[in-house]
Amino acid sequence: MSTVRVNAERPYSVEIDYGAINKLPGLVGQASRVAVIYGEPLAEAALEVSRLVGSGEVSVLGVGVPTGEAAKTTDILIDCWRALARAGFTRSDLIIGVGGGATTDLAGFVAASWLRGVSYLSVPTTVLGMVDAAVGGKTGIDLPEGKNLVGAFHEPRAVLADLDLLRTLxxxxxxxxxxxxxxxxxxxxxxxxxxxxxxxxxxxxxxxxxxxxxxxxxxxxxxxxxxxxxxxxxxxxxxxxxxxxxxxxxxxxxxxxxxxxxxxxxxxxxxxxxxxxxxxxxxxxxxxxxxxxxxxxxxxxxxxxxxxxxxxxxxxxxxxxxxxxxxxxxxxxxxxxxxxxxxxxxxxxxxxxxxxxxxxxx
Ligand SMILES: NC(=O)c1ccc[n+]([C@@H]2O[C@H](COP(=O)([O-])OP(=O)(O)OC[C@H]3O[C@@H](n4cnc5c(N)ncnc54)[C@H](O)[C@@H]3O)[C@@H](O)[C@H]2O)c1
Ligand SMILES: [Zn+2]
CATH class of the missing domain: 1.20.1090.10 (Dehydroquinate synthase-like - alpha domain)
Known part of the structure; x- marks a missing residue:
């Protein structure tokens, strides 16, 4: 329905539409492994995302993380890194974040830090996640001492703001x-x-x-x-x-x-x-x-x-x-x-x- 172009260092598009996730198959690129990092209430959406990107040549790893801010911790970050390590993720593989701003902040930071940076696709599922967290390239996690203290700038390859996903919000x-x-x-x-x-x-x-x-x-x-x-x-x-x-x-x-x-x-x-x-x-x-x-x-x-x-x-x-x-x-x-x-x-x-x-x- 509409596309907003973000003129970052590496420009990317935000697709805003009902059913926007159906564009995923065209965005997998060279990846042979895709990790879908999702907030647990979004399990169903994550399954659909996995189905859209998985194929004979592309294997999909689902990584469920706790809901909301509880995902933005060093413990969960380490769990994600280790899941990628066990699955043999390489520089040319892809990470997809599915959830609210907290989940996409974590998933984006996993992408920013894994092998010094791999491709990232953002699928925000809250209004705040779509209009704020998904645009601008900021990713990160919290510490007990304060919010968002550790992070990196890492622009996504694309953002798919699927308005259908807001129905359960x-x-x-x-x-x-x-x-x-x-x-x-x-x-x-x-x-x-x-x-x-x-x-x-x-x-x-x-x-x-x-x-x-x-x-x-x-x-x-x-x-x-x-x-x-x-x-x-x-x-x-x-x-x-x-x-x-x-x-x-x-x-x-x-x-x-x-x-x-x-x-x-x-x-x-x-x-x-x-x-x-x-x-x-x-x-x-x-x-x-x-x-x-x-x-x-x-x-x-x-x-x-x-x-x-x-x-x-x-x-x-x-x-x-x-x-x-x-x-x-x-x-x-x-x-x-x-x-x-x-x-x-x-x-x-x-x-x-x-x-x-x-x-x-x-
Ligand atoms: N990177 C940035 O530039 C940026 C900008 C603004 C905010 N943020 C970060 O975003 C976070 C806040 O984002 P938020 O408000 O989306 O909160 P959130 O990610 O905590 O999500 C709010 C709640 O909604 C649930 N939820 C998400 N999608 C749902 C859906 N479709 N249906 C039902 N439930 C759903 C989540 O599980 C959670 O319980 C904060 O961590 C903040 O630091 C980052
Ligand atoms: Zn704000």
Whole structure:
């Protein structure tokens, strides 16, 4: 139905369609062994993938991994490496990741690290996995000390975003992924906002044409941003690079950590976007009406817009730690208006605390 081209160092396509996995047989290339690394709830989809790529000349190894974030551990990584070793995987073989962003982050890192890098195909099965994790080449795992601490850039040969696979996704996961979609609407693509406003229930219905169009637009947004700034160099002057993707994420990451990752990523980012809206009103002249709209869009998608569970000093400390990890001052992506992002660097402590109080009080 639609193809988004990602102009990375080695360009690749994201195919967004019902039944997109049927393109797999044409993507196996020279491989004589294929490993399908899949999250366990996706066993059925993984079987179908195996059937599509297996043949007389191609043997398929299925590697089931625990569901969600539990896959992104050193133990599971080692299990995957050893499964490849036992099956005699060579440089010309292929790895396919089937699952949410956690599974594809792991599978991509296995591909990046096996024999210093083998070909990788991504089959994301969550909204978040399609619009965010599958594009941009970042792969990795977590450590007990922190999320995503070990990883590599490794672009896939192709991404097959098969919309049929979303049918079993729980509503809460759909909403979480839509937080990244509406983020693209706030910072750049206002057509996303009108698609949501015209029919919010349709936007949340993974079988609707409206939902498919939202996914396509969000993938296009991410593809454009990463093509512009392949290695996440930096934002220079007025130009915001990959950092644009961080809208809502500065506070969002701190809330995720405070909640021990019990909130879905998109839920924490939704709260971070509301906070960024309040900061933008104070510091960038974002209008009251736009702040109210920002909250409305998130609520229409079933996302939270109020939060007060964490004491401010603790969240502030978590943001400072994140900042230290990146070696820079506290930075927020803000908005002058929808589609007009601007950086907010090192805002005053008083304004930060007041905006956090607003997040809990309306
Ligand atoms: N590489 C990147 O650039 C990038 C970007 C954003 C997020 N991420 C990573 O992605 C992860 C989050 O991704 P996520 O939100 O997809 O979470 P996830 O992978 O944990 O999946 C969420 C849940 O949905 C289940 N699931 C997946 N597909 C399903 C389906 N079709 N039907 C029913 N259940 C299904 C999973 O088993 C899991 O329980 C995090 O680890 C994050 O670090 C990476
Ligand atoms: Zn995100």
């Amino acid at each position: 729980p509503d809460r996961e759909v909403s979480s992924g839509l937080a990244e979609v509406v983020k693209a609407g706030f910072v750049r693509d206002e057509r996303i906002l009108s698609l949501i406003r015209e029919h919010p229930d349709g936007a949340r219905d993974v079988t609707s044409a409206r939902h498919a169009e939202l996914i396509r637009r969000a993938v296009q947004f991410k593809a454009d941003v990463v093509a512009d700034d392949l290695r996440e160099v930096t934002s220079v002057g007025e130009r915001i690079g990959r950092e644009l993707l961080n809208f809502g994420h500065t506070l969002g990451h701190a809330i995720e950590a405070w909640e021990n990752y019990q909130l879905r990523h998109g839920e924490a980012v939704a709260l971070g976007m509301v906070f960024a809206g309040y900061l933008s009103r104070r510091l960038l002249g974002l209008s009251d009406a736009a702040v109210a709209d920002l909250r409305d869009y998130l609520e229409m998608l079933g996302l939270p817009v109020e939060y007060s569970a964490a004491p401010w000093p603790q969240l502030r400390e978590l943001m400072a730690r994140d900042k230290k990890a990146r070696g820079s001052s506290l930075r927020f992506v803000g908005l002058r208006a929808f589609g007009e992002p601007a950086m907010i660097v090192a805002p005053s402590e008083r304004i930060l605390a007041e905006c956090y109080a607003q997040l809990g009080s309306q």
